[in-house]
Amino acid sequence: MVSRTTDDYQALVMAGCKAVCEPAFWAGFDRSSVASFYDYYRQLTEYEPKRAARFHLPHYSWICINPKEAEDLVFAREVIQIIPKFLEKETVLGVGEIGLNKNSKNEVAILEEQVQLALDHDQLILIHTPHLEDKLKGTQLIVDILQQDPRINPNKVLIDHVEEHTIRKVIEAGFWAGITLYPESKCTPPRAVDMLEQYGSSNRLWMNSACDWGVSDPLSLPKAILELRKRSFSEEEIDRLVYQNPVRFLKQSPKFKLDI
Numbered sequence: 566m567v568s569r570t571t572d573d574y575q576a577l578v579m580a581g582c583k584a585v586c587e588p589a590f591w592a593g594f595d596r597s598s599v600a601s602f603y604d605y606y607r608q609l610t611e612y613e614p615k616r617a618a619r620f621h622l623p624h625y626s627w628i629c630i631n632p633k634e635a636e637d638l639v640f641a642r643e644v645i646q647i648i649p650k651f652l653e654k655e656t657v658l659g660v661g662e663i664g665l666n667k668n669s670k671n672e673v674a675i676l677e678e679q680v681q682l683a684l685d686h687d688q689l690i691l692i693h694t695p696h697l698e699d700k701l702k703g704t705q706l707i708v709d710i711l712q713q714d715p716r717i718n719p720n721k722v723l724i725d726h727v728e729e730h731t732i733r734k735v736i737e738a739g740f741w742a743g744i745t746l747y748p749e750s751k752c753t754p755p756r757a758v759d760m761l762e763q764y765g766s767s768n769r770l771w772m773n774s775a776c777d778w779g780v781s782d783p784l785s786l787p788k789a790i791l792e793l794r795k796r797s798f799s800e801e802e803i804d805r806l807v808y809q810n811p812v813r814f815l816k817q818s819p820k821f822k823l824d825i
Contacts, residue, residue: 569776573783574620580787583808584823585617586815588627588662588691590777595634602630602644610654625821627661627691628652635666635675645678652686658818659683661691662725665703668695677710684716689818692724694731704731708738721817725773726751729760736767741814746785747775754789758796766802771810 577585587609596602609626617624628651630644651657660683665672683690695703707724711717719739727735727742728751735742744760745751752760757772774785782788786807793803815821 569783571616571619573776574617574622577783578620578622580784582622582786584623584625584821586625586627586658586773586811587613587776589629589631590662590693591631591633593777593779599640599643599647603647606647606651610651610656614656623656623822625656625658625815626654627659627689628657629660629663629679630675631662632664632666632672632676632693636669636671638671638674641671641675642678645675645682648679648682649686652688655820658815658821659689659691660686661689661723662693663690664693664725665695665699665707666693668699668703668706673706673710676707680711680714680717684714689815690717690722692722694724694726696726700726700728701730704734708734708740711740712738720769723771723814728752729763732760732764732770736764736769739769741769741771742767744770744772745775746772746789747781748785749780751775754785754792757789758792758798761793761798761806762796766798766806768805768810769814770806771814772807773811 589609606628614624628648630641635641660679663676663679665676692707694700711722723741723743724735725743726745732742744757746754746757772786772789774783775781776783790803790807812823
């Protein structure tokens with residue numbers, strides 16, 4: 566939401582949104598210094614909660630260095646050093662969105678180090694999976710890395726941006742799966758509902774909207790609700806997918822205050 570106007574916060578509230586959870590992500594350009602990340606983390610943890618509060622909308626965040634900026638190991642590790650301070654903030658729910666972009670060796674190293682950071686601080690983990698042609702390979706690599714560490718509780722890990730060829734792999738491995746609603750590079754509401762019709766609506770699955778600097782729509786989740794109703798999903802099923810499931814996952818953090 567750091568790239569959105571306050572009008573979007575107002576529209577979300579009017580559409581029935583109960584909370585916003587914003588992960589640290591790529592800004593559309595590579596940041597040039599650790600200080601840039603420090604200021605960004607302050608924006609996520611100090612300014613955005615206040616901006617959202619003007620519309621009575623709770624704002625939570627996740628902190629990390631994203632995989633797209635993880636190729637420079639020295640720089641990435643310098644950024645990781647400042648993260649623990651922000652994990653203590655009252656609106657930070659965990660480490661994310663970490664993961665892979667091009668499935669490189671350096672990205673894997675920084676992914677593993679940030680997973681360790683989450684374990685050290687008992688944090689939830691939010692995982693980014695690669696785009697398009699790297700999606701299947703990257704998702705399998707992420708699942709393999711996580712399953713090799715017996716300390717990781719799959720119920721505290723959400724692997725995001727699943728698609729038709731990765732959703733079953735994530736859920737069957739015991740992790741939470743996220744379907745990201747995004748007009749161009751991820752899922753439209755009709756495509757997301759197609760996936761639900763084909764693979765079922767697991768208790769470890771949710772849908773989320775991407776609200777970044779690109780072509781995105783903060784109201785894509787309410788639009789998906791309309792699509793679910795068109796396809797004759799029951800109100801109970803819809804409530805579980807768009808509200809109950811996310812709240813159950815997020816309430817594993819004691820900082821998340823919404824009730825089921």
